[in-house]
Amino acid sequence: xxxxxxxxxxxPTFSKGGKLGFLHSTFDAFESFLFVPNTxxxxxSHVRDCNDLKRVMIMVVIALIPAFLFGIxxxxxxxxxxxxxxxxxxxxxxxxxxxxxxxYLVSYIVGLGIEFISAQxxxxxxxxxYLVSGMLIPLIVPVDVPLWMLAIAVAFAVIIGKEVFxxxxxxxxxxxxxxxxxxFFSYPSKMSGDxxxxxxxxxxxxxxxxxxxxxxxxAQANGLEGLNQAGTSLCDLVCGLIPGxxxxxxxxxxLIGAIILIWTGVASWKIMFSSxxxxxxxxxxxxxxxTDATPYLQMPAYYHLVLGGFAFGTVxxxxxxxxxxxxxxxxxxxxxxxxxxxxxxxxxxxGYMEGMMLAILxxxxxxxxxxxxxxxxxxxxxxxxxxxx
Amino acid sequence: xxxxxxxKKGLDLPISGSPDPVxxxxxxxxxxxxxxxxxxxxxxxxxxxxxxxxxVGSPLFCSKVDPRIQFTSPISGTIKEVVRGExxxxxxxxxxxxxxxxxxxxxxEAPEKMNRNAIQDLLxxxxxxxxxxxxPYGILANPDxxxxxxxxxxxxxxxxxANLDFVAKDELQALQTGINALNKLTSGGVHLGLHQSNHxxxxxxxxxxxxIHVFSGPHPSGNVGVQIHHVAPIQKGELVWTVxxxxxxxxxxxxxxxxxxxxxxxxxxxxxAAAPAYVRATVGMSMQAIADQATTTxxxxxxxxxxxxxxxxxxxxxxxxxxxxxxxxxxxxxxLTEGSYYEMFGWAKPFRCKKFSFSRAYFSWLAPxxxxxxxxxxxxxxxxxxxxxxxxxxxxxxxFPVYLLKAILAGNIDKMEMFGIYEVIEEDLALxxxxxxxxxxxxxxxxxxIDMMIKEMA
Numbered sequence: 051x052x053x054x055x056x057x058x059x060x061x062p063t064f065s066k067g068g069k070l071g072f073l074h075s076t077f078d079a080f081e082s083f084l085f086v087p088n089t090x091x092x093x094x095s096h097v098r099d100c101n102d103l104k105r106v107m108i109m110v111v112i113a114l115i116p117a118f119l120f121g122i123x124x125x126x127x128x129x130x131x132x133x134x135x136x137x138x139x140x141x142x143x144x145x146x147x148x149x150x151x152x153x154y155l156v157s158y159i160v161g162l163g164i165e166f167i168s169a170q171x172x173x174x175x176x177x178x179x180y181l182v183s184g185m186l187i188p189l190i191v192p193v194d195v196p197l198w199m200l201a202i203a204v205a206f207a208v209i210i211g212k213e214v215f216x217x218x219x220x221x222x223x224x225x226x227x228x229x230x231x232x233x234f235f236s237y238p239s240k241m242s243g244d245x246x247x248x249x250x251x252x253x254x255x256x257x258x259x260x261x262x263x264x265x266x267x268x269a270q271a272n273g274l275e276g277l278n279q280a281g282t283s284l285c286d287l288v289c290g291l292i293p294g295x296x297x298x299x300x301x302x303x304x305l306i307g308a309i310i311l312i313w314t315g316v317a318s319w320k321i322m323f324s325s326x327x328x329x330x331x332x333x334x335x336x337x338x339x340x341t342d343a344t345p346y347l348q349m350p351a352y353y354h355l356v357l358g359g360f361a362f363g364t365v366x367x368x369x370x371x372x373x374x375x376x377x378x379x380x381x382x383x384x385x386x387x388x389x390x391x392x393x394x395x396x397x398x399x400x401g402y403m404e405g406m407m408l409a410i411l412x413x414x415x416x417x418x419x420x421x422x423x424x425x426x427x428x429x430x431x432x433x434x435x436x437x438x439x
Numbered sequence: 440x441x442x443x444x445x446x447k448k449g450l451d452l453p454i455s456g457s458p459d460p461v462x463x464x465x466x467x468x469x470x471x472x473x474x475x476x477x478x479x480x481x482x483x484x485x486x487x488x489x490x491x492x493x494x495v496g497s498p499l500f501c502s503k504v505d506p507r508i509q510f511t512s513p514i515s516g517t518i519k520e521v522v523r524g525e526x527x528x529x530x531x532x533x534x535x536x537x538x539x540x541x542x543x544x545x546x547x548e549a550p551e552k553m554n555r556n557a558i559q560d561l562l563x564x565x566x567x568x569x570x571x572x573x574x575p576y577g578i579l580a581n582p583d584x585x586x587x588x589x590x591x592x593x594x595x596x597x598x599x600x601a602n603l604d605f606v607a608k609d610e611l612q613a614l615q616t617g618i619n620a621l622n623k624l625t626s627g628g629v630h631l632g633l634h635q636s637n638h639x640x641x642x643x644x645x646x647x648x649x650x651i652h653v654f655s656g657p658h659p660s661g662n663v664g665v666q667i668h669h670v671a672p673i674q675k676g677e678l679v680w681t682v683x684x685x686x687x688x689x690x691x692x693x694x695x696x697x698x699x700x701x702x703x704x705x706x707x708x709x710x711x712a713a714a715p716a717y718v719r720a721t722v723g724m725s726m727q728a729i730a731d732q733a734t735t736t737x738x739x740x741x742x743x744x745x746x747x748x749x750x751x752x753x754x755x756x757x758x759x760x761x762x763x764x765x766x767x768x769x770x771x772x773x774x775l776t777e778g779s780y781y782e783m784f785g786w787a788k789p790f791r792c793k794k795f796s797f798s799r800a801y802f803s804w805l806a807p808x809x810x811x812x813x814x815x816x817x818x819x820x821x822x823x824x825x826x827x828x829x830x831x832x833x834x835x836x837x838x839f840p841v842y843l844l845k846a847i848l849a850g851n852i853d854k855m856e857m858f859g860i861y862e863v864i865e866e867d868l869a870l871x872x873x874x875x876x877x878x879x880x881x882x883x884x885x886x887x888x889i890d891m892m893i894k895e896m897a
Contacts, residue, residue, distance in 0.1 A: 053783070054781060054783070082820055084783060084784065085781040085782060085783050085784075085785070086781065086782040086785030086786055086816070086818060086819065087781065087817070087819075087820060088778075088779045088780050088781050088816070089816070089817040089820070090777055090778050090779050090815040090816060090817060091815045091816075091817055093880050093882065093883045094865075094869070094872050094880050094881065094882040094883055095753065095754045095755070095869055095872045095873045095882065096747065096749055096753045096754070096756065096758065096773070096775055096815050097452075097454065097753045097754075097775065097813040097814065097815060097873065098816070098817055098818050098819075098872075098873060098875075098878065099795070099796050099797050099798070099818065099873055099874045099875070099876070100785075100791055100794035100795065100796045100801060100818045101796045101797070101798045101800050101801065101818070101819075101874070101876045102786055102818055102819025102820070102876050102877075102878065103819065103820075103822045103825060103876050103877055104786040104787075104819065105786045105787075105800045105801070105876070106798075106800060106825065106826065106876050108786070108787060109800050175820050175821075175822075177822060177823075178822075179825075216823070217823065218822070218823060218825065219822065219823025219824050219825045219877070220823055313799055314798065314799045314800045315798055315799055315800075315829075316800070316826070318827075318828065371825055371826050371827045372825055374827070375827075376827040376828070376841065376842075377827075377828075377839070378828060378831075381828075425839060425842065428837075429857060432837060
C-alpha cells in the first residue's frame with residue numbers, strides 16, 4: 051500500500067517534536083480520513099462496533115445527496131424558465147453545477163479551515179460535524195447569495211455557534227441554521243424578496259411575466275387561490291420545480307433522504323413525525339377558524355408540509371441529534387412544537403414568511419428545558435411506583 | 440412461584456469462538472496469582488511473605504478496614520513473589536504450586552444447623568466472603584450489614600460466556616448447600632434469575648430455597664444488576680448482595696467437605712482459541728498454562744499477529760497479557776487478535792464484510808446469523824456525545840445512561856443519585872460502550888462515578 055508507506059514516512063515530521071509538529075491535528079485529520087487508525091482498545095470493552103462518527107456523518111451526507119442533485123437541476127431549470135432560454139437537460143445541470151460549486155467551495159474551505167485551526171489551538175482531533183454542516187449550508191441559502199456573505203456567515207456559525215461551546219456535540223444551536231439566520235438578519239435584502247431565488251435574476255433581463263417569487267409569497271397573499279393563480283399545483287410543490295433555496299424545494303428528494311436517515315437510525319423519526327403532526331394540528335385549527343377575509347388561513351393544512359423549507363427543516367435540521375431533545379418523550383414534544391410554531395409564524399407574521407428556521411432555533415434553545423421536565427416527571431413517576439411495590 | 444420479566448433491549452454479540460460443551464483437560468499451573476486489584480473497594484494488608492508455605496485456604500492478605508475479611512490461597516505451595524506497583528500498591532501474590540492440594544480444614548456442619556454468625560465467620564475465615572459483592576457499587580460486602588436480599592444470575596448472557604448449565608450440572612449438591620448457607624445471611628431470601636429459553640430444562644430449576652425469576656431477551660439480561668433492577672430496584676440506603684453462580688459452588692463445597700476447593704471449569708473462548716472448550720483449573724490460573732490453546736495465525740491477517748489474553752468476556756474482562764493470571768471472579772478466558780492495523784477508507788467503504796455493526800450504517804444486519812472474528816481495533820477515534828437515544832437500545836433498565844455519564848463527568852453527586860448510580864456497575868453499561876460511535880469510555884466513567892460516590896459517602 052503505497053499511500054500507507056508515504057503516510058508513515060511523513061508522519062514523524064508532523065508528530066510532536068517534528069519540524070511541522072504544530073500541524074499534528076491537521077495531519078491526524080487527514081490520516082484518519084484515509085485510514086481507520088490502528089488504535090486498539092485500552093480500557094473497557096475489548097472489541098468495538100465498527101460504526102464511528104465519521105460513518106454517522108457520512109450517512110447524513112448521503113441522505114442529502116438526492117436533495118443536492120435535484121437542487122443542481124432546479125437551479126438550471128429555474129434560470130432557463132426565467133430567461134426563456136432553450137437549455138437542454140445537460141446544460142441545465144451544468145449551469146446549476148457551476149452555480150453551486152462556488153457555494154460549496156466557500157462553505158467547506160472556510161468552515162473546515164476554522165475547524166482545523168481550532169482543533170490545532172485546542173490540541174484535539176478534528177471533529178467530523180462540519181462534513182454535514184458544510185453540506186447543509188449551501189442547500190438552505192438563495193443561489194445568488196454573494197460569496198463573501200456566505201463566508202462570513204459560515205465563520206460566524208462555526209466560531210460562535212460551535213467552537214466557543216467546545217465543538218461538535220457541545221453546541222446549542224444547529225450551526226447550519228445559525229449561518230442562515232446570520233445571513234437573514236444581517237443582509238435581509240439578499241435573503242428575501244422575489245429576485246434572490248433564481249440564479250441571475252437580480253441582474254434583470256428575465257422574460258416578461260416571470261416574477262421569481264416563491265410559491266410561499268402567493269400563498270401568503272391569497273392562500274390556495276394565490277397558488278392557483280400563479281399556476282403552482284400541489285404536484286409542483288411536491289416535485290420541487292419551483293423557485294426557492296437550493297435544496298429545499300423537492301419534497302420527494304427530501305423524503306428519500308428521510309428514509310435513509312430513519313433506516314440507519316441517525317435521525318429520529320419521532321421528531322419528524324411529531325413535527326408534521328404539529329404543523330397539521332395548527333393548520334387544521336386555523337382552517338376551522340378561517341373566514342373568507344383570511345385566505346391564507348383557509349389554505350388546506352397539508353400545504354404547509356410542502357411549502358417552503360418545512361420538509362427540509364423537519365428532516366435534516368430539526369433532527370440534528372446534538373441540538374434536539376435527547377429524551378424520547380422530549381423528542382415528541384420538541385418536534386410537535388417545531389411544526390406548530392412554524393405554521394403559527396407563517397400564518398400570523400406577515401413580515402416574516404418562513405417560520406421553519408426560527409422555530410427550530412427557538413426549540414433548540416428550549417430542548418434542554420424540555421428534557422429537564424421529561425426526566426423530572428419520569429423520575430417522579432418511578433419513585434411513586436417503587437413506593438407502592 | 441416464578442415470575443416472568445420480558446426484556447427486549449440488548450445485543451448478543453455475534454463473535455466467533457463460543458465454547459463447545461466438553462472438558463478438554465485439567466490445567467495445572469506451576470504458578471498462580473491472586474490479585475487484590477480484582478476486589479473493588481479493597482485496601483489490602485499483606486499477611487504472608489515470600490517463601491512462606493501455604494495450604495488451600497491459608498490467608499494471604501486481609502482488608503485493612505475490616506481484618507476479618509480474609510483472602511486465601513486457592514492452592515498449596517509456597518509464596519513465590521509479591522508483586523507491587525507504584526507507591527508499593529499490592530498487585531499480585533504469586534504462589535508456586537506444589538501439586539499436592541493440601542487444604543486447611545474448617546469445622547463445618549450442615550448449613551441448616553448453623554446460625555448466621557457461624558456461617559459468616561466460616562466464610563470470612565476461609566476467604567470465600569470475597570465472592571460476595573455488595574450493591575450499590577459492586578464492592579466487597581460489609582459483614583456488619585444485612586442485605587435486603589441475595590441475587591444470583593443463573594445464566595450468563597455475556598459474549599461467549601461459560602454456559603452455567605454446563606458448569607453446574609455435576610455440582611448441584613454443592614450449589615444447593617451454598618444457597619442454603621446464603622439464605623442464612625439475609626431475611627430477604629436468595630433470588631435466582633433464569634433465562635426463558637431454558638428455564639424448564641436447566642438443571643438449575645431443581646434448586647430449592649430460592650425465588651426464581653425468569654427473564655427473556657439478549658445480553659445484558661443475564662447481568663445480575665439488570666435482574667435486580669427489574670425484581671427489586673435498589674433505593675438509596677438499601678443493600679443487596681450478589682454472588683456468581685460458579686462461586687456459590689465454592690461455598691457449597693466448603694460446607695460439605697470442610698475444606699476449600701477452588702477448582703472450576705474455565706471456558707477458553709474467542710476468535711483466537713484453537714478449539715474453544717472448557718478446561719478444569721483453579722482460581723488464579725496462569726495464562727501461560729493455556730497458551731497452547733491460542734492459534735498463532737488469524738484469518739486474513741499476517742502470521743504471528745499478537746493475541747490478547749482477556750480474563751473474562753470481551754465486554755468487561757481485563758487484558759492480563761500472556762504472562763498474566765485469571766481474575767478471581769472470572770471463569771472465562773477470551774483470546775482476541777490485537778487490531779493494531781490501518782484500514783484504508785474503512786469508514787467510507789460501503790461494505791465491511793468482516794466487521795459487525797449494531798447500527799444499520801453498515802450492512803451486517805443483512806446476515807443476522809453470521810459470526811465475526813472481532814479484534815481489538817477501536818474502529819475510530821474518541822469524540823463527544825453526539826447521537827441520542829442510542830445507548831438505550833442496549834440497556835434494558837429505566838435509567839438515563841447519557842445523563843448519568845454526564846453527571847459523573849461533571850462530578851455532580853445529586854444528579855448521579857437521581858440518574859441511577861446505585862443501580863448500575865460497569866458491566867451493565869458495557870454494551871453501550873461497545874456500540875458507541877463516539878468511542879466513549881463508558882465503563883471507565885461509571886467506575887470513576889462509583890469511586891466518587893464511595894468517597895462521598897465515607
